[in-house]
Amino acid sequence: MIDDSIIELGILTALAELGGGARRKEVLGAIERRFGALLELDDTRRRPSGRDVVWKNRASFVRNALVDQGLLQPTRCSGWGVWALTARGEARAATLASEVVLCPAFRSIAIDVAGRMRDGHSVGLVPGETTFTDNALLHLAVNFRASIRIQRFTVNQEASNGADWEWWIRERHGYVGFRVQAKRVHPHLGRVALDQPAAKGVRSRFPRQIDAFSENCRRDRIAGLYCMYNDARLATSGLVLAPPGPCPHGPDNADLWGCSLVLVDTAMRLANDRALDASTVLGAGIPWHRLVCRSTRRTLTASVFDAFSQMRAAELALRRRVRERRGERMANHPSEPELGPAPAVEPPEEVLEAFIQGHGFVEHSRSEDLAGLVLIDATRAADLAARQ
Ligand SMILES: [Zn+2]
Numbered sequence: 001m002i003d004d005s006i007i008e009l010g011i012l013t014a015l016a017e018l019g020g021g022a023r024r025k026e027v028l029g030a031i032e033r034r035f036g037a038l039l040e041l042d043d044t045r046r047r048p049s050g051r052d053v054v055w056k057n058r059a060s061f062v063r064n065a066l067v068d069q070g071l072l073q074p075t076r077c078s079g080w081g082v083w084a085l086t087a088r089g090e091a092r093a094a095t096l097a098s099e100v101v102l103c104p105a106f107r108s109i110a111i112d113v114a115g116r117m118r119d120g121h122s123v124g125l126v127p128g129e130t131t132f133t134d135n136a137l138l139h140l141a142v143n144f145r146a147s148i149r150i151q152r153f154t155v156n157q158e159a160s161n162g163a164d165w166e167w168w169i170r171e172r173h174g175y176v177g178f179r180v181q182a183k184r185v186h187p188h189l190g191r192v193a194l195d196q197p198a199a200k201g202v203r204s205r206f207p208r209q210i211d212a213f214s215e216n217c218r219r220d221r222i223a224g225l226y227c228m229y230n231d232a233r234l235a236t237s238g239l240v241l242a243p244p245g246p247c248p249h250g251p252d253n254a255d256l257w258g259c260s261l262v263l264v265d266t267a268m269r270l271a272n273d274r275a276l277d278a279s280t281v282l283g284a285g286i287p288w289h290r291l292v293c294r295s296t297r298r299t300l301t302a303s304v305f306d307a308f309s310q311m312r313a314a315e316l317a318l319r320r321r322v323r324e325r326r327g328e329r330m331a332n333h334p335s336e337p338e339l340g341p342a343p344a345v346e347p348p349e350e351v352l353e354a355f356i357q358g359h360g361f362v363e364h365s366r367s368e369d370l371a372g373l374v375l376i377d378a379t380r381a382a383d384l385a386a387r388q
Pocket residue numbers: 103104247248249250289292293294
C-alpha cells in the first residue's frame with residue numbers, strides 16, 4: 001500500500017504547482033501522474049461502497065489531517081470540493097518541492113522501467129535506451145516544471161557518442177554536477193554492452209564508447225555514471241546485489257533496481273575484465289533513487305555527494321583487494337589518480353548563466369558528446385523556506 005507520507009507529499013506539492021488551490025479531482029490526478037507507479041493493487045481497487053478507489057479515499061483523510069495541522073484551508077474557506085494551501089502550507093510545500101520530492105519520482109520511474117522491460121520482453125518488443133531516457137526526462141520535466149529544466153542539444157544528437165547527459169543541481173550553498181550515459185541490459189542475453197565500439201568518427205582515438213565517455217569526463221573534470229535500465233528480475237531472483245539503503249520515501253522493492261547507477265570507473269574495470277553479465281554489473285551499482293534520497297535534515301547536494309562517496313569507496317576497496325591478491329602494491333603511481341573525477345562543484349560558465357537567468361537556455365554545450373543538460377534548481381524554494 002502506498003504510504004500516507006507519499007500522499008501527503010503529493011497533495012502539498014501538487015497544490016503548490018496548481019497555484020495553491022485546485023479541485024480534489026485535479027489534485028488526485030496530479031498525484032497519480034507523479035507517483036502512479038507506486039500505487040499497488042490494494043490501493044487501486046474500489047471500496048466496498050463502490051464510490052471511490054481506496055487510495056483516493058485515504059487521500060481525503062490525509063487532506064483532513066493537513067487541515068488540522070494548519071497546512072490546508074478548511075472547507076469553509078476553500079469552498080466545497082476545493083483543496084487549498086494556507087500560507088504555512090505554501091512555505092512547507094516550497095521546502096518539500098526542493099528537497100524531498102525527487103526521490104519518490106525517481107523510485108516511480110525505476111519501477112516503471114522495470115515493468116516496461118518485462119512487458120516488452122513478453123511480446124518481443126523491448127524499448128531502446130533512448131526511449132527509456134526520453135520517458136524518464138519527460139516525467140521529470142513535466143512533474144517539476146518549477147525546478148527542473150531539461151535541454152536537449154539537437155545538433156549533437158547524431159554526433160553524440162553514447163547520448164551523455166550532464167546533470168547539475170543548484171542549492172543555496174552550492175552546486176553539484178555529474179554525467180550520465182544510459183545502457184539497457186540486453187533483454188535476452190542478460191548482458192550489458194559496456195564493450196560497445198565507439199562511434200566511427202572517434203574510433204581512432206577511443207576503441208570503445210566507454211573509453212570516450214571516461215576520457216571526456218576526465219577532460220571536463222566531472223564525475224561519470226552509467227544508468228542501467230533493466231527488468232529487475234535479477235533483483236527478484238535473489239542474486240547477490242548490494243542491500244538497499246534506508247529510504248524514508250517508501251518500502252524496498254526489487255523493481256527500484258530498474259534504473260541502476262554504476263560508477264564509470266567500476267564500469268571500466270568490468271569492461272576490461274569482460275565481466276559484463278547483468279548480475280555482476282548491477283551488483284556493483286545502486287538503485288538510482290538513492291542518489292537523490294534524503295532524510296528531512298539533509299540537503300540534496302549532500303545526498304548526491306554521499307552516494308558518490310560510497311560508490312567510490314566501494315570501488316577503491318575492491319581494487320585494493322584485487323591488487324593484494326595479486327601481490328601488487330596499491331600506490332604504484334601516486335601521480336596517477338586511481339579513479340576519475342568526483343562530482344563537479346563549479347558549473348561551466350554557460351550553465352551558471354542559465355541558472356542565474358532562471359529558465360535561461362544554454363546555446364552551446366562545452367562538449368560535442370553531450371546530448372543535453374538536466375538543470376535542477378532548488379534555490380528559490382529553499383529561499384522561501386528560509387524567509388518564513
Ligand atoms: Zn528516498
